[in-house]
Amino acid sequence: MINYEFFTQQFLGNSIQNYCIFAAILLFGLLLKRLFSKVLSRLTFRFFMRIQPGVDPKVFVELLIRPVEILILFLVVYLAINQLEYPLQEVIFRRTTLLNSVPSVFEVTLIEVIDNLFLFLFIVSAFWIFLRIIDFIAYVFEYKAALAESKTDSQMVPFMKELSKIMTIVVAVFVILGAVFNLNVATIIAGLGIGGIAVALAAQDTLQNLLGSFTIFADKPFVVGDLIRIDKYEGTVEKVGFRSTLIRTLDKTLVIIPNKKMVDSPLENLSLRNLRRMKFIIGLKYDTPSEIMKKISLEIEKFVNDHPLTSNDTLVSFDSFGDSSLNIQVLYFIEIVDYNEYMHIREDINYRIMQIVSENGADFAFPSQTVYHEQLAK
Incomplete structure (x- = not known):
């Protein structure tokens, strides 16, 4: 029992x-x-x-x-x-x-x-x-x-x-102050309204960065995922926050830039361009015949124009007489904006230019000087 x-x-x-x-x-x-x-x-x-x-x-x-x-x-x-x-x-x-x-x-x-x-x-x-x-x-x-398809929502969601x-x-916080500590929330809010002026004066930079974030969302100079260049930094936008924007540079470094600077500084949106320009000089030795130089120029121009990922306005021309080389200027545009693909295309074209110069019996010049010694007759 x-x-x-x-x-x-x-x-x-x-x-x-x-x-x-x-x-x-x-x-x-x-x-x-x-x-x-x-x-x-x-x-x-x-x-x-x-x-x-x-x-x-x-x-x-x-x-x-x-x-x-x-x-x-x-x-x-x-x-x-x-x-x-x-x-x-x-x-x-x-x-x-x-x-x-x-x-x-x-x-x-x-x-x-x-x-x-x-x-x-x-x-x-x-x-x-x-x-x-x-x-x-x-x-x-x-x-x-x-x-x-639009990336605007991807940028707005983290912010909201x-x-x-x-x-x-x-x-x-206000619910806890009122329910737990039995404080008058209305009085506290009124006091914050008076003290808000002093807080605003003390936090001008923070408010400017906050307004900068709203300006970015309103004007949309870039969205998350765009490749941009600002000041000395170039990279992909990862996040737009209240105070700052996070940029992942090409060497994978994370750079945090205040939104005020993002709005006030000149900014290049590299993702909005439809072409990437390539311009460089090929230096050949001074003993290269003019006929060989013309042939090299025509072959390079034809190869670049025929490439499926370049535009058809390639320009290859004899540019100048350098200190130790005959300079041929190469100017072309790549239609791929993505940085990794762009680098692979650029590498492919550079290797082909080396082959063209070698197949024509020419050689690249390097900085050098020739000293002539003249002996005077007695």
């Missing part, structure tokens, strides 16, 4: 029955919190499936499972602690103040501290879930932007994602 009197025994102000309920709730929650979080995540995903059908639900579940699991854990611990009544009602802080000449006692109990602590944790967990939902919505729009997260965090 079950001895009910055993469960009614008191220990540290609580019955053994209360302790058993506390342990059961805690054990049950810890064992099933992962299952509950997966179920809630999948149920929530059904609503967001309307945004973009066909998106893998694993992405949503992986983003949401951790914050939902933490929220369930806090809820389980809070419900378990609430089974222990008496010790939590003890006063841990008491202060007597005078209000309108009338003594007033301000007391804080342990249960109030725990309630406010868990309220704080619940709010943080809830807004953490909102942030993960923003991540998922951004993932969906990035997926849709990748399917579109960061903006939404910042606004969510600001709202979370």
